[in-house]
Amino acid sequence: xxxxxxxxxxxxxxxxxxxxxxxxxxxxxxxxxxxxxxxxxxxxxxxxxxxxxxxxxxxxxxxxxxxxxxxxxxxxxxxxxxx
Amino acid sequence: xxxxxxxxxxxxxxxxxxxxxxxxxxxxxxxxxxxxxxxxxxxxxxxxxxxxxxxxxxxxxxxxxxxxxxxxxxxxxxxxxxxxxxxxxxxxxxxxxxxxxxxxxxxxxxxxxxxxxxxxxxxxxxxxxxxxxxxxxxxxxxxxxxxxxxxxxxxxxxxxxxxxxxxxxxxxxxxxxxxxxxxxxxxxxxxxxxxxxxxxxxxxxxxxxxxxxxxxxxxxxxxxxxxxxxxxxxxxxxxxxxxxxxxxxxxxxxxxxxxxxxxxxxxxxxxxxxxxxxxxxxxxxxxxxxxxxxxxxxxxxxxxxxxxxxxxxxxxxxxxxxxxxxxxxxxxxxxxxxxxxxxxxxxxxxxxxxxxxxxxxxxxxxxxxxxxxxxxxxxxxxxxxxxxxxxxxxxxxxxxxxxxxxxxxxxxxxxxxxxxxxxxxxxxxxxxxxxxxxxxxxxxxxxxxxxxx
Numbered sequence: 001x002x003x004x005x006x007x008x009x010x011x012x013x014x015x016x017x018x019x020x021x022x023x024x025x026x027x028x029x030x031x032x033x034x035x036x037x038x039x040x041x042x043x044x045x046x047x048x049x050x051x052x053x054x055x056x057x058x059x060x061x062x063x064x065x066x067x068x069x070x071x072x073x074x075x076x077x078x079x080x081x082x083x
Numbered sequence: 084x085x086x087x088x089x090x091x092x093x094x095x096x097x098x099x100x101x102x103x104x105x106x107x108x109x110x111x112x113x114x115x116x117x118x119x120x121x122x123x124x125x126x127x128x129x130x131x132x133x134x135x136x137x138x139x140x141x142x143x144x145x146x147x148x149x150x151x152x153x154x155x156x157x158x159x160x161x162x163x164x165x166x167x168x169x170x171x172x173x174x175x176x177x178x179x180x181x182x183x184x185x186x187x188x189x190x191x192x193x194x195x196x197x198x199x200x201x202x203x204x205x206x207x208x209x210x211x212x213x214x215x216x217x218x219x220x221x222x223x224x225x226x227x228x229x230x231x232x233x234x235x236x237x238x239x240x241x242x243x244x245x246x247x248x249x250x251x252x253x254x255x256x257x258x259x260x261x262x263x264x265x266x267x268x269x270x271x272x273x274x275x276x277x278x279x280x281x282x283x284x285x286x287x288x289x290x291x292x293x294x295x296x297x298x299x300x301x302x303x304x305x306x307x308x309x310x311x312x313x314x315x316x317x318x319x320x321x322x323x324x325x326x327x328x329x330x331x332x333x334x335x336x337x338x339x340x341x342x343x344x345x346x347x348x349x350x351x352x353x354x355x356x357x358x359x360x361x362x363x364x365x366x367x368x369x370x371x372x373x374x375x376x377x378x379x380x381x382x383x384x385x386x387x388x389x390x391x392x393x394x395x396x397x398x399x400x401x402x403x404x405x406x407x408x409x410x411x412x413x414x415x416x417x418x419x420x421x422x423x424x425x426x427x428x429x430x431x432x433x434x435x436x437x438x439x440x441x442x443x444x445x446x447x448x449x450x451x452x453x454x455x456x457x458x459x460x461x462x463x464x465x466x467x468x469x470x471x472x473x474x475x476x477x478x479x480x481x482x483x484x485x486x487x488x489x490x491x492x493x494x495x496x497x498x499x500x501x502x503x504x505x506x507x508x509x510x511x512x513x514x515x516x517x518x519x520x521x522x523x524x525x526x527x528x529x530x531x532x533x534x535x536x
Binding site: 032053056 | 094
């Protein structure tokens with residue numbers, strides 16, 4: 001599961017899908033998760049990074065990461081193919 | 084180790100290219116961190132969640148504002164606090180201290196008013212359910228009995244004949260004021276002559292003192308003009324009594340039903356924009372009475388039974404986020420410890436709900452559900468709110484009317500009610516219920532007392 005390679009993500013959280021023309025906005029935490037995913041980090045690694053960066057417990061970070069990924073899936077921003 | 088930043092739940096939101104809102108309205112998300120000088124967090128820590136909080140200062144201010152609105156437009160005005168709107172003793176007594184009489188609609192409410200120390204002669208007894216013993220008590224106490232139907236009128240005549248006492252009565256009149264649906268289930272109809280017939284019966288019987296005329300045209304009324312129509316019609320009845328019997332009534336009771344600033348479900352614009360002010364209602368009613376063709380030697384007292392407009396914005400319901408979840412279609416849902424059991428008016432209003440802690444600029448659409456394991460427990464179907472986490476607090480606004488009387492003891496128990504006085508002092512005015520509150524009313528048959536599992 002990865003972010004589709006054609007999705008553009010700006011430094012301030014603006015997300016653009018050139019295929020559908022849809023655009024999105026992510027908050028700093030969301031942007032950090034997307035950047036981590038782009039770097040190929042696994043879910044446990046992302047949780048660890050979030051806990052190091054923010055005042056959050058691992059359980060909450062894990063729960064919120066799961067929800068965030070679900071939202072990205074709903075918005076068709078993810079691919080499940082091996083690239 | 085570097086300082087960790089404040090955490091905000093990750094969120095991604097699709098940017099919609101919808102039509103711009105022609106009214107230019109934005110969703111306001113100012114957090115409500117304190118109420119009457121007390122931090123929401125501290126109040127919840129001390130008194131639990133959910134928690135009703137009532138401001139005495141605001142109650143008195145609303146009352147004085149309404150009284151001024153009417154008294155500057157009409158010479159004789161008397162308010163009567165509508166017990167059914169909120170009959171917590173402390174709340175009632177604030178209005179009584181301000182000079183309000185009591186307006187009750189059941190034997191229970193009547194007894195509550197007497198218990199609070201309201202003189203019987205200053206209790207207005209409305210409603211379709213007055214028992215024989217209720218009526219006898221009210222007659223003995225010289226209360227103002229507003230007759231709802233002919234059966235009640237005949238019952239009163241029988242009691243008066245038998246007891247040799249003269250009840251002080253008015254009739255409730257229903258009428259077409261141009262607002263639909265018309266409330267014609269209470270009282271006697273004006274247009275078809277029922278009201279005039281009832282008045283003739285009272286006058287001919289010679290057993291009762293006809294002291295007033297009453298109407299209550301609806302609830303959450305958004306049209307001041309409807310009250311002008313109602314006042315004119317009552318004035319016309321009063322003049323008819325003067326013409327035929329040379330009898331002057333002492334008061335005209337225009338009822339209540341003035342809208343508050345809440346937003347009715349389905350309303351395009353918020354209540355704060357569309358609800359008329361108390362001055363609009365006062366102007367319509369007073370002008371209609373003053374300009375009517377009623378020509379008494381002594382102008383009748385104008386009685387106002389407003390409840391909601393005097394209390395709705397003086398109370399808040401504080402609650403806590405229990406959980407966040409994602410529905411099958413991707414919509415967000417937030418579960419609160421506030422449900423329709425405590426916030427009964429969620430059935431009618433899209434309540435304003437604000438977070439109680441600092442927020443960022445990010446928001447999301449979410450459904451707000453209550454804690455009940457029932458599908459009906461929806462506080463808001465869809466509302467745009469800042470990101471809320473488990474344990475965060477929220478504040479529901481404008482909850483003073485009808486919630487603390489219509490709340491349900493359903494699935495869970497009812498919470499504490501706190502009054503904050505004019506100096507900021509905190510007073511618990513209704514304790515949260517406990518298991519004992521409920522079970523003390525139950526009686527277990529001996530053969531059901533034990534079981535083996």
